[in-house]
Amino acid sequence: xxxxxxxxxxxxxxxxxxxxxxxxxxxxxxxxxxxxxxxxxxxxxxxxxxxxxxxxxxxxxxxxxxxxxxxxxxxxxxxxxxxxxxxxxxxxxxxxxxxxxxxxxxxxxxxxxxxxxxxxx
Amino acid sequence: xxxxxxxxxxxxxxxxxxxxxxxxxxxxxxxxxxxxxxxxxxxxxxxxxxxxxxxxxxxxxxxxxxxxxxxxxxxxxxxxxxxxxxxxxxxxxxxxxxxxxxxxxxxxxxxxxxxxxxxxxxxxxxxxxxx
Numbered sequence: 001x002x003x004x005x006x007x008x009x010x011x012x013x014x015x016x017x018x019x020x021x022x023x024x025x026x027x028x029x030x031x032x033x034x035x036x037x038x039x040x041x042x043x044x045x046x047x048x049x050x051x052x053x054x055x056x057x058x059x060x061x062x063x064x065x066x067x068x069x070x071x072x073x074x075x076x077x078x079x080x081x082x083x084x085x086x087x088x089x090x091x092x093x094x095x096x097x098x099x100x101x102x103x104x105x106x107x108x109x110x111x112x113x114x115x116x117x118x119x120x121x
Numbered sequence: 122x123x124x125x126x127x128x129x130x131x132x133x134x135x136x137x138x139x140x141x142x143x144x145x146x147x148x149x150x151x152x153x154x155x156x157x158x159x160x161x162x163x164x165x166x167x168x169x170x171x172x173x174x175x176x177x178x179x180x181x182x183x184x185x186x187x188x189x190x191x192x193x194x195x196x197x198x199x200x201x202x203x204x205x206x207x208x209x210x211x212x213x214x215x216x217x218x219x220x221x222x223x224x225x226x227x228x229x230x231x232x233x234x235x236x237x238x239x240x241x242x243x244x245x246x247x248x249x250x251x252x
Contacts, residue, residue, distance in 0.1 A: 002228065003228050003232070017138040018142075018237035102143060102245065105140065114245075118226040118227055
């Protein structure tokens with residue numbers, strides 16, 4: 001569906017004001033630092049692969065060994081404590097809190113829940 | 122006033138800009154045909170006494186079954202009520218209007234997100250734990 005010109009302009013204006021927001025800027029900069037860091041990238045990739053693999057095997061009914069579970073928690077802890085990743089995750093949590101307030105203001109303005117309607121089902 | 126830091130000043134300016142943009146987007150969405158139809162559909166459902174009665178009965182049965190106090194007849198009654206409710210013209214019109222509003226909101230949100238550089242609605246949902 002293509003929104004009307006007026007709606008498109010209003011949506012762009014909100015997007016621009018959000019882009020200038022310190023929380024969005026802080027998150028985008030933290031994200032760029034993670035993406036530019038080989039160690040952080042490698043840790044994220046390793047954790048993601050391990051998580052997907054263990055989840056798929058568990059869902060298939062396989063019993064995971066204690067060593068595998070221990071490895072999962074060790075890699076997760078390593079990933080979460082990597083300074084750049086921790087900084088990005090903190091920036092994301094701040095951003096989410098800020099965006100939730102903006103969306104709440106929009107919902108109050110509209111009289112319907114904006115996020116419930118705008119998020120893919 | 123001179124105690125206001127540069128960061129606070131920046132935040133105040135930002136909040137003014139965002140607040141203005143939120144009001145403008147809200148106003149534009151409110152007068153869209155999809156949103157007007159959705160609001161009209163909500164009012165029709167609220168004014169449909171039979172639908173409201175069915176909704177009350179459904180909620181009562183759901184509560185009974187939730188607490189494990191129901192019997193097989195309650196399950197059947199619940200399914201019948203739900204089917205009857207969904208067959209009502211006001212409810213069918215509501216679903217159609219809601220879907221149209223959903224498509225509009227998703228299209229608008231895609232523009233907001235693309236311009237902002239982050240997914241707006243996807244990141245804006247409050248979690249139960251404050252995250």
